[in-house]
Amino acid sequence: MTKRIERGAQRRWCVGDLHLHSPASSDFQEPEATYLDLLRRAEARGLDIIAFTDHNTTAGYRAMQDEIHKLELLEGLGRLTPDERERLTEYRRLLDKMLVLPGFEFTATFGFHIMAIFPPEKSVRELDHLLLSLRIPSDQLDSGSSTVGATSDVLTAYRMINEAGGLVIAAHANSSNGVAMRGFPFGGQTKIAYTQDANLHALEVTDLEQGGRRSTAGFFLGTKPEYPRRMHAIQGSDSHRLRTDPENKKNLGIGDRATEFFLPQLTFDALKELFLSNDFARTRPHKAAEAVHDFVMQAREEGPSIVQGFHDSMAQRGGARYAIIADVCALANTNGGTLYIGMSADPKQPPVGVTSAAAQAAQLEKEIKSRISPALTCDVDTQETGGKAILRVLVPRGDDPPYAVDDNKIYVREEAETGLAIRDEIVLLVQRGLKLAAPAPEAAAAGAVVPAAEPRAPLPVAEGTSDAPRTGVEVVGVEERDGTRYYAMRDLRNGNLVKNVTRSSARRLWHYAITQHERLPADLASAHVPWQGDLGILGEQKRGKGRRFDLAQRTPHGMRVYFGVTEDGIHGDWKRLVGGEAE
Numbered sequence: 001m002t003k004r005i006e007r008g009a010q011r012r013w014c015v016g017d018l019h020l021h022s023p024a025s026s027d028f029q030e031p032e033a034t035y036l037d038l039l040r041r042a043e044a045r046g047l048d049i050i051a052f053t054d055h056n057t058t059a060g061y062r063a064m065q066d067e068i069h070k071l072e073l074l075e076g077l078g079r080l081t082p083d084e085r086e087r088l089t090e091y092r093r094l095l096d097k098m099l100v101l102p103g104f105e106f107t108a109t110f111g112f113h114i115m116a117i118f119p120p121e122k123s124v125r126e127l128d129h130l131l132l133s134l135r136i137p138s139d140q141l142d143s144g145s146s147t148v149g150a151t152s153d154v155l156t157a158y159r160m161i162n163e164a165g166g167l168v169i170a171a172h173a174n175s176s177n178g179v180a181m182r183g184f185p186f187g188g189q190t191k192i193a194y195t196q197d198a199n200l201h202a203l204e205v206t207d208l209e210q211g212g213r214r215s216t217a218g219f220f221l222g223t224k225p226e227y228p229r230r231m232h233a234i235q236g237s238d239s240h241r242l243r244t245d246p247e248n249k250k251n252l253g254i255g256d257r258a259t260e261f262f263l264p265q266l267t268f269d270a271l272k273e274l275f276l277s278n279d280f281a282r283t284r285p286h287k288a289a290e291a292v293h294d295f296v297m298q299a300r301e302e303g304p305s306i307v308q309g310f311h312d313s314m315a316q317r318g319g320a321r322y323a324i325i326a327d328v329c330a331l332a333n334t335n336g337g338t339l340y341i342g343m344s345a346d347p348k349q350p351p352v353g354v355t356s357a358a359a360q361a362a363q364l365e366k367e368i369k370s371r372i373s374p375a376l377t378c379d380v381d382t383q384e385t386g387g388k389a390i391l392r393v394l395v396p397r398g399d400d401p402p403y404a405v406d407d408n409k410i411y412v413r414e415e416a417e418t419g420l421a422i423r424d425e426i427v428l429l430v431q432r433g434l435k436l437a438a439p440a441p442e443a444a445a446a447g448a449v450v451p452a453a454e455p456r457a458p459l460p461v462a463e464g465t466s467d468a469p470r471t472g473v474e475v476v477g478v479e480e481r482d483g484t485r486y487y488a489m490r491d492l493r494n495g496n497l498v499k500n501v502t503r504s505s506a507r508r509l510w511h512y513a514i515t516q517h518e519r520l521p522a523d524l525a526s527a528h529v530p531w532q533g534d535l536g537i538l539g540e541q542k543r544g545k546g547r548r549f550d551l552a553q554r555t556p557h558g559m560r561v562y563f564g565v566t567e568d569g570i571h572g573d574w575k576r577l578v579g580g581e582a583e
Helices: 035-044 060-074 081-099 126-131 154-163 189-194 268-276 294-302 317-332 356-370 423-437 440-446 508-518 573-577
Strands: 010-021 049-052 099-101 103-107 113-117 167-168 202-204 233-234 259-263 283-284 309-312 335-343 380-384 386-393 409-414 417-420 475-482 484-491 496-501 535-543 546-556 557-564
Touching: 010 113, 035 060, 035 081, 035 099, 035 202, 049 103, 060 081, 060 202, 099 557, 103 126, 113 154, 154 167, 154 189, 154 268, 167 268, 189 475, 202 475, 233 283, 233 475, 259 268, 268 309, 294 309, 294 380, 309 317, 317 386, 317 409, 317 417, 356 380, 356 386, 417 508, 475 508, 484 508, 535 573
Parallel strands: 010 049, 049 099, 167 202, 202 233, 309 335
Antiparallel strands: 010 259, 103 113, 113 167, 259 283, 335 386, 380 386, 409 417, 475 484, 475 557, 484 496, 535 546, 546 557
16 A cells, blocks of 8 residues: 655655546546545556546535535434445545545636646635636536636636646647647747746646657757746646546546656645756656656757756866856856766767765765855756766756856856857846846736746748748858957847857857858859748758758848757748758
8 A cells, every 4th residue: 555655755756647537527428436436546546646627617526525524524423324434434545545636627718728736725615716716607617617608818827826826737738728739820929928937837748658859848848949948747647537438548547647756745745846846857657567767868868958968977187077067057047957977968878977976966066056156056966877876967047147157257058068158148147137136016016926937039030031040040240350350149049149259259159150151152142052932951960869950041131041050940931941840
């Protein structure tokens, strides 16, 4: 029998299905099932955590609570029948064994579904009041229907559920009625807001077991410039019956699509703390009798990126340790991320590991605290992969930039490269820090949370042409002073314009862009370029498992050239140009 995890106990993997419907949902397919049947089925599937998420109602969770209270009242009066005593004993056993959470699946404007999950002590009266505030009609509060007319919009629902103390999870985000589903005719900025909002805790997806960059979770790794906030991704059964429908295997039962959570204790607070953390290795798809999921090797398969890096060692000699400290500074100044120490980025090379891992972790934490200013709190822990101990460093996106090493060296992250910031980048970091320190008055009054990263709109181009790519750089100007050329570079990832870049100050990508820019023919429009309409490919390089492109675009105002564009930055018509499917 699974035991409740006590406070202070070591973390362990707990199996949860946070998306269950009950007979209170109008589309539940086995209305004769009892609430004891649901709990017993959850136990049989090995679940430690479940949540009742009926459509726009708490009637199911309330019915279960009412039944238990009635039995307890009869017990106090000494009037329990043997059958009733057996049911009450079974309820107590199951509720002591599992964490059962109240909640609902809210239908927002345009039919988007949002799961709201709360601690067990949250009263259903409070949740009903919240549903009314979300504009569920009072006469439909117990109907359990997913179609309830005009309600609150998605972002308002996120905010109100979060302010009420709930977990906010976008239900089946990549599927029907999901905020990230394909084919719904809303703008890109709306989709960004729906999946990056600070009040949203996680995305529920239907392809979590698929893995890889083509999966929904892979899309929200934090590497895409318009989606810089990495999102926790989970899966749930969305069960409307006890067991899988034998006639339709896609019609799942309880626990058929569950998630494992690495928790110190079996509580709502521990679950919420996980979703608020930047540790993305504490959730994984549940697979019965499956080999242990090695998230470290999965990270290495994904490779280095703007939010992820690898180091063979942290030796003082040769500058390996300083390179780690510089990476920590750069990630804090950019989007945050994760570093792995004791293994190279090459998945073909076995992990080297670190010796005396606990002592090395303590030493690294000490150096981060002493060498990076202002104060930055990073989590350093020990993981095992390939029989070797490695260190993992979780770096938050700093809320007081710019961060510096030894008080005067400010680093930033550009794709998978760390480099010293130049003057204009430092100015932008200072401006970001000032903005974070002084939120808008209306946001402060409402108690709003500042987002972990602010998505930016795609760079504008002339009317009638495609948006620019979203990664890489563009050389937008050059001038010569005293025999030295100074370039103005536009970072396509965030739209920042950085001036006064020289060959000597340029980082690798910028240096490459400057070199390629100087080699361009005087009349690019008439040069031999494979064009598709107004878009053309100047060059392509293989980088590990990915590709980088040099691209050209004809506009009414002249030719634009984009250097070092990664696949994360390819979208729309550019996808067709490079041989992919357009979004």
